[in-house]
Amino acid sequence: MMLQARELAIGYGRMQVGADLSLSVQAGDILCLLGPNGCGKTTLFRTLLGLLPPLAGEVRLGDTRITAQRRAEIARRIAYVPQAHAPPFPFEAQEVVLMGRTARLGPFAQPGKADRDAAQKAMDQLGIGDLAARDYSRLSGGQRQLVLIARALAQDTPLIVMDEPTASLDFGNQAQVLARISGLAQGASPERRGIILSTHDPDQAFALNARVLLMHQGRIMADGPASEVLTAHNLSTVYGIPVTIETTGSGRKVCLPSLHLQSDPTITSDALTIA
């Protein structure tokens, strides 16, 4: 199963957020989207999922345009981990995870025991089995995020799209989730998944050995292996701060942003010149 976008323009009505966006992902790929706040990552994801119509270009899931497919069909092929917000209604955490099963069943089918077992297994895998009966809207941000990841695992799809999946997670849970993402992409076929995720942490792209799409001003500025795309020059250009890349003793690359911004004459703006 392959998801492919060709020369997409994305946005809302007449407001274009991005253009010339092409990508493809299939089982075994980890595609990591990096770019500044507001550059269009979530908008791109919503377009890839068929939730938002493209302003130009097309998204194909398998052989068919995604806009021509029914929601239940799409839900059998792609799971979505959105950014974790509290819902207006009090669901139990296990009901939220079970939605991953019902999404793929169609409108009138009821989830059965196998579905409940799959939901519980997904929660156990992420170490949140004990949250099953808790009110989702009263969980912490990180707990909610783990519930949404469990929902995607329970949905059991060949592709998973994750919008900043580690954003609210503590140090340990970030590593756990990254390890699971890596495992999902490496599993034996047909268990092997394709993953698209966004993150604000370039080090995660290095840790995942991901293919990186670096977005800048609504376009893809660079596309390729993390070690080729995440250069000091590219990161400094995109994020507007001096960055250095170093290699640790174990051979993994890490990004170090400079914390001495005030003394850098290229970064000054009205907001910073308080004097």
Ligand SMILES: Nc1ncnc2c1ncn2[C@@H]1O[C@H](COP(=O)(O)OP(=O)(O)OP(=O)(O)O)[C@@H](O)[C@H]1O
């Ligand atoms: N529903 C909407 N209607 C109109 N404009 C929107 C809507 N949602 C987002 N935008 C605008 O589209 C642009 C891209 O937003 P988007 O949420 O895709 O960015 P992002 O890269 O995911 O940002 P972040 O890293 O902060 O999560 C922003 O300028 C935002 O204000």
